[in-house]
Amino acid sequence: MSSSPSSSQLELKIPLHVAYIKSLGENKDDLAYHLTAHLRINAIYWGLTALCVMDHKGALDREEVIGFVMSCWDEEVGAFGAHPRHDAHMLSTLSAIQILVTHDALDRMDVPRVVKFILSLHQQSGVFAGDAFGETDTRFTYCAVNALSLLGHLHELDVDRTVDYIVRCRNFDGGFGSGIGAESHAAQVFVCVAALAILDRLDVVDVQTLGWWLSERQLPNGGLNGRPEKLEDVCYSFWVLSALAIIEKISWIDADKLTAFILSAQDLEGGGIADRPGDMVDVFHTLFGVAGLSLLGYPGLVDLDPVYCMPVSIIEKRGLRKQWKALERRKS
Amino acid sequence: MHGIKRVHQSPEAAQVKKLRDQAKIQEYLALTDEILSRKKNQDWSVDAFRLTSRLLQINPEFYTVWNYRRNILILGIFPHSSLQDVNNFITDDLSMTTAALRSHPKVYWIWNHRRWCLENVPNGPGNKGENDYSEWKKGNWDKEIYVVEKILDADPRNFHAWNYRRYILASMPVSKPLNSELHYTARKIEANLSNFSAWHQRSKILAILWDGKELFSIKSKEDELELAKNAMYTDPDDQSVWVYHRLMRKGNNKILLEREVSAIQELLDEQPDSKWCMESIVHYTQLLLRNHASSVDSPALTSYCQSLLGRLQRLDPLRQHRYKELGVSK
Ligand SMILES: [Zn+2]
Numbered sequence: 001m002s003s004s005p006s007s008s009q010l011e012l013k014i015p016l017h018v019a020y021i022k023s024l025g026e027n028k029d030d031l032a033y034h035l036t037a038h039l040r041i042n043a044i045y046w047g048l049t050a051l052c053v054m055d056h057k058g059a060l061d062r063e064e065v066i067g068f069v070m071s072c073w074d075e076e077v078g079a080f081g082a083h084p085r086h087d088a089h090m091l092s093t094l095s096a097i098q099i100l101v102t103h104d105a106l107d108r109m110d111v112p113r114v115v116k117f118i119l120s121l122h123q124q125s126g127v128f129a130g131d132a133f134g135e136t137d138t139r140f141t142y143c144a145v146n147a148l149s150l151l152g153h154l155h156e157l158d159v160d161r162t163v164d165y166i167v168r169c170r171n172f173d174g175g176f177g178s179g180i181g182a183e184s185h186a187a188q189v190f191v192c193v194a195a196l197a198i199l200d201r202l203d204v205v206d207v208q209t210l211g212w213w214l215s216e217r218q219l220p221n222g223g224l225n226g227r228p229e230k231l232e233d234v235c236y237s238f239w240v241l242s243a244l245a246i247i248e249k250i251s252w253i254d255a256d257k258l259t260a261f262i263l264s265a266q267d268l269e270g271g272g273i274a275d276r277p278g279d280m281v282d283v284f285h286t287l288f289g290v291a292g293l294s295l296l297g298y299p300g301l302v303d304l305d306p307v308y309c310m311p312v313s314i315i316e317k318r319g320l321r322k323q324w325k326a327l328e329r330r331k332s
Numbered sequence: 333m334h335g336i337k338r339v340h341q342s343p344e345a346a347q348v349k350k351l352r353d354q355a356k357i358q359e360y361l362a363l364t365d366e367i368l369s370r371k372k373n374q375d376w377s378v379d380a381f382r383l384t385s386r387l388l389q390i391n392p393e394f395y396t397v398w399n400y401r402r403n404i405l406i407l408g409i410f411p412h413s414s415l416q417d418v419n420n421f422i423t424d425d426l427s428m429t430t431a432a433l434r435s436h437p438k439v440y441w442i443w444n445h446r447r448w449c450l451e452n453v454p455n456g457p458g459n460k461g462e463n464d465y466s467e468w469k470k471g472n473w474d475k476e477i478y479v480v481e482k483i484l485d486a487d488p489r490n491f492h493a494w495n496y497r498r499y500i501l502a503s504m505p506v507s508k509p510l511n512s513e514l515h516y517t518a519r520k521i522e523a524n525l526s527n528f529s530a531w532h533q534r535s536k537i538l539a540i541l542w543d544g545k546e547l548f549s550i551k552s553k554e555d556e557l558e559l560a561k562n563a564m565y566t567d568p569d570d571q572s573v574w575v576y577h578r579l580m581r582k583g584n585n586k587i588l589l590e591r592e593v594s595a596i597q598e599l600l601d602e603q604p605d606s607k608w609c610m611e612s613i614v615h616y617t618q619l620l621l622r623n624h625a626s627s628v629d630s631p632a633l634t635s636y637c638q639s640l641l642g643r644l645q646r647l648d649p650l651r652q653h654r655y656k657e658l659g660v661s662k
Contacts, residue, residue: 029350029353029354029357030350030353031353031356031357031360034357034360034361034364035360035390035391035393036393037364037394038391038393038394038395038396039393081396082395085368085372085396086395086396087395087396087399089395131399133399133402133444133448135440135444135447171532172535172578172579172582173575173578173579178491178495179495181498181536182491182494182495182498183491183494183528183529183532183533184532185491211654212654213575215650215651215654216571216651218650218651220650222650227489227491227528227529228526228528228571228572228575229526229527229528229570229571229572230489233334249654251653251654252651252653252654252657253650253651254649254650254651257650267338274333274338275333275334275335276335278337278338279333279334279335279336279337279338280333280336280337280338281333281338282333284333285333
């Protein structure tokens with residue numbers, strides 16, 4: 001017997017990953033920790049959601065997490081930055097809201113101001129900007145739609161204008177790009193399809209063509225890539241799978257092989273999941289790895305909502321659940 | 333984090349790294365603190381501007397510092413500068429981001445800043461109506477095309493660079509003929525058939541040319557199908573080509589569909605295990621069945637599709653459920 005088990009025998013090392021996520025805040029001796037401060041609030045959302053999926057929500061102290069989120073408030077702009085003293089941005093604002101919703105603590109924040117911030121970034125064309133400097137991307141549209149929905153203010157959004165822009169980002173291959181004319185990319189497909197799901201406008205998706213394009217993302221080693229003729233990467237397990245779940249076509253890829261691929265990207269010593277087997281792990285790929293496994297019905301995991309990328313129970317409690325279909329959870 | 337190998341560090345090596353990092357961390361945090369404090373105090377000085385250069389060199393992902401830098405320019409520096417100086421500042425920032433992109437070609441914030449720079453190039457030199465009135469703009473935009481081509485030479489699939497390229501082409505003060513962009517995509521495709529980003533760009537440029545009647549679309553589509561066909565014969569396993577073929581072959585015209593099916597059938601006869609040949613034949617045949625049921629031999633075509641789908645299930649088991657579904661749905 002070789003000392004490293006083959007991937008088919010591997011299982012998800014939940015205690016290791018939980019310990020890894022818990023340890024992330026203790027890396028202050030590491031330069032990389034400080035160089036990634038601009039992603040801190042996102043990292044907390046990724047870590048917390050991964051913990052929820054592994055049923056260890058309590059591993060991060062609730063009050064500490066909420067306190068950190070509130071310390072990222074940008075009083076000048078009226079939204080959240082990624083770190084205390086960093087500027088407010090759409091990306092960090094969505095993470096803040098997702099964390100607060102996960103901890104049922106929305107009452108701590110100034111909801112009307114954040115709603116105003118988000119709506120102020122809606123452009124004439126229908127796309128959203130990330131901040132006042134005006135970079136636009138369908139990622140920001142998803143952030144806005146998701147956040148407004150979680151905050152219960154979706155009725156204030158001009159839905160037709162929003163959908164119109166997304167439709168103009170649709171390509172002949174059924175996928176979506178970051179803007180008009182941009183190449184289809186699995187992460188952009190996720191943000192567009194999930195935004196359309198929240199807006200109840202999946203009718204504009206060409207399910208057969210998109211399902212074809214998404215299913216062709218799977219490579220012989222089981223991993224998924226983000227575009228034709230590119231390498232596989234664990235984070236696409238989520239982008240591709242969630243889009244497939246929303247159009248109810250997860251069966252169009254091989255779940256067992258993808259499961260094995262994700263499991264093979266675990267760091268069996270230090271915990272965490274990497275983009276690919278043998279690479280350095282990070283909390284981003286750790287979340288999207290376990291999120292993918294949850295949608296694939298991996299035993300023992302908590303159900304994840306592919307539209308909001310949050311635990312199903314939380315989304316259901318708010319009455320926000322949309323139509324989608326993950327694989328049934330296996331017993332063992 | 334992408335593509336960084338996991339290395340096993342001995343406790344001793346980790347200790348050495350920790351000590352080495354310590355000094356760097358202190359310097360970095362001190363610089364960060366100084367900049368964020370100046371920002372809070374609305375310090376729009378040249379000194380502060382220089383500090384942002386230093387920090388962004390270490391960490392080009394620090395978006396708040398890019399924001400601050402732009403605010404210093406807008407609020408502190410430009411109001412007291414001649415247009416020539418404004419142009420110089422912007423040219424300097426473009427050079428700075430060129431260098432940054434060389435080592436960080438996928439950082440959104442660098443691309444953003446570049447775009448902001450370009451949009452703030454002043455008119456001039458000279459006066460409105462004069463010949464050289466937008467000389468600065470022309471000069472900067474021409475340079476951009478060159479820069480973006482360098483980045484696409486290094487990574488022909490970098491989607492930031494392609495998006496930026498589309499933006500540049502659409503916003504040039506003197507627009508470039510779209511035909512030259514068509515040639516550019518042809519060169520990129522020739523260099524590497526798998527470069528779907530180039531095929532994609534080609535499809536978008538063609539759509540514009542067809543819409544504007546600058547190219548006779550029927551003839552041009554034929555040329556593109558021919559190009560795709562040549563590529564298929566070169567590498568029948570390359571997905572990019574087949575996706576492109578499908579983009580070009582949109583539509584339900586019976587004669588054209590039948591022609592494509594028989595052309596691909598020829599290739600399948602040569603390459604009897606080609607998944608993409610079979611998959612495409614099924615796709616186009618099902619379009620024929622759906623749209624021209626009364627004028628084709630439906631039972632024969634249906635049973636041919638079924639046999640191909642059966643083979644596909646064995647040949648491409650990852651997607652066997654899709655093939656099963658295609659066999660039952662109309
Ligand atoms: Zn990744």
